[in-house]
Amino acid sequence: MSGTLFVQGVGKSYRRWESEWLRVASWLGMPVKPSEENWVLRNINFAIQPGEAVGVIGQNGAGKSTLLKIITGTVRPNEGHVVRTGRIAAILELGMGFNPDLTGRQNAFHSAGLMGYSQQEIEAAMPEIEAFSEIGEYFDLPVRTYSSGMQVRVAFAVATAFTPDLLIVDEALSVGDSYFQHKSFERMRRFREQGTSIMLVSHSLADVKSLCDRVILIERGEVLKDGPPDAVVDYYNALVAEKENAQHTIEQSRSREGWVTTRSGTFEVTVASLGFHDPKDGKKLGILQVGNEVDLVLEAEVRGEVPRLVLGYMIRDKQGHVVWGTNTWHTNQVVNGLTAGDRVIYTLKFKCTLGPGSYSISPALVSSDTHLDNNYEWTDNMLVFDVVNFDHPVFIGTNWLDAEFSVSRTRAAGELE
Template sequence: MTNISIKVKDVSKIYKLYDKQIDRLKEALGKRKEYHKKHYALSNINFEIKKGQTVGIIGKNGSGKSTILKIITGVLKQTTGDVFISGRISALLELGAGFNMEYTGIENIYLNGTMIGFTRQEIDDRLEDIINFADIGDFINQPVKTYSSGMFVRLAFAVAINIDPEILIVDEALSVGDVFFQSKCFRKFEDFKKLGKTILMVSHDLSSIAKYCDKVILLDSGKKVAEGKPKEIIDMYKKILVNQLDAGKEKQQKVENNQIEGKWNDSLIVNPDKVEYGSKLAEIIDFAIIDEYNNITNNLMKYSEFKVKMKVRFGEEIEEPIFAFTIKDLKGTEITGTNTMLEKVNISIIKAGEIKEITFTQKMNLQGGEYLLALGCTGFRNGEFTVYHRLYDICNISVISHKNTVGYYDMGCMVEVL
């Protein structure tokens, strides 16, 4: 155990679920009959984290990520199993956890420091560093109930990271801060790694997981699916998101040969608030985003090859239709895209009743982040530009990156210093 910071052994967390409140009372009064159902928030979880490792835990909502962190930090008690900790823990869990809303920022610094086990003198020695890192100005002397969520996370992280912990545990809290504060926090992560400290983090930001973690643990429905190198585990997580974790070579080949059963977009997270319009003389009836492993997914690795596919059904005979896709940022700015006319793909007359499958293949050079996909089928009918069918913001594309440059697009720069 000398090289182990955290060891989780056979840990389960079981909640009792009751259909009616009266059933809880009946059971509490000692009735022999059980009125509850057992819900396993965690089921027989095992893993070890070595000193100096940065480890990420990923999984869908409800997979048990936050529950295991709360058990490790002592906020929750496991139903069965054991947790062994070697080193002083500082944890940043739910926003504002451990804060008294009526106290000022300064008072909450002393409150949190005392809860961790510091003396007043030890907190005094760190106070200036905490205040400078939080960088919330005069609000440090105001009650935290007046803080914005951004101020909350700034102060909470400043306290957590400046009390010299041996183990830092962070649960999704950094997603609240602005981009500059997040950058400052991740620089602190790098400093921690260099000092040989242990970091355990939960995040939906797969780019951060890929960039900073030495190891990743994947949870699903309260069970540990796997642990290993970030790219390997992120690939597994992508399959879980589209219910393809157990898909074998046969199913992947069907995707590759455009023969997958059912609708392609059933395997995607589709935007319920999409914008759709057009005459529908030609209609987009299906679409897909396909990664380098031929899996249909919303998640793509930066620098990988991927495909955008659509299936279009023609209600009437149409001459020289134009098929297009566009990728936009979350503000609606068009970042990139193309169409068959720009690509000089010659398409003649398509007859009524025909269904065409269109595939755009390209390399993902966008920076890590979230984007939106738009699809379209247009053309010129009787000399007039006509929109047959457009689907705006039909689904998201999450780009997972180990390295980002400046701006939206990575030019793949090679650097030489002589």
């Protein structure tokens, strides 16, 4: 059976009652009001179709964990309902409720049994669980001797030992080492190719972008955005900055080529122009060639009193992965004491070592090494450009290496050519 999930009008509140009698009366359906009511989720609606990978993002306290507990049935909603089909595997908390006095193997048997698998099925899968977790002799030692990363290894190995119809993963993987995170995401990608639905809750926006077909942004217990990963993740980044900056606005649009432009800031400083130029004659360049020298020129227009100005750049590929980035804070080139009417011209000289394909430039005009202090203007994907390869050997990837082969051959008689 394919895994589907329908969340319809779900709301959850935590209530305080003046007496236990009133609490019991509410359980019986009597029309009584609590003395205090705090809604952590309200009017949550979305669906996950078979084979779809959906990410859920939001700041701490937004209601993500409560939503997952409702979906998995460990918490009941006060309103709305959840419809699930197929077999569900979920990793919501570190250790999945492991008993610290039992071994990893014993906990694996227990957890898989709670998931509905028979003794025979678990015994057949145990060698794969042990191999995937890669904790060696610790698999037969008490879990209390495990590090948090080792617990995650066993928990994920158990949850994915049998191909589920719906896999739900919370932040647990974030405590694992980079090797196991990569290994786990490869398994999730394989599950998705096989038709498993995936729901991933993570603060790692790069992971969400790379794995998910869709992203849901939860803010203050409500669904604020539900759409393509690039649009929702960029909007979330701008929203975080908005909370730290007064008079902050967010604008978002999608070009015909499919790139999403997200512009946010207070706009005391804005980008007047941004483009590539040939360093030899200053002519504008629309397309870059692999290996050529190029100037990226940005002119900033100051519209108010700006004590300190920093320019940051991010170069992204078509999939939204950051290829390169830095800012003038890190290069010790901060501009101080600007007033309305001033202009600042930044020229970044570099050799194009990008691979053939489409890329974007995201400039940020801020006051320090982060956009959270003063975000004057941050525009994701402001400049989109293509890179072509005319005169270098064919290669793949997002980066060109200035490298060449050295080939030697030894004949059978031992004579070197």
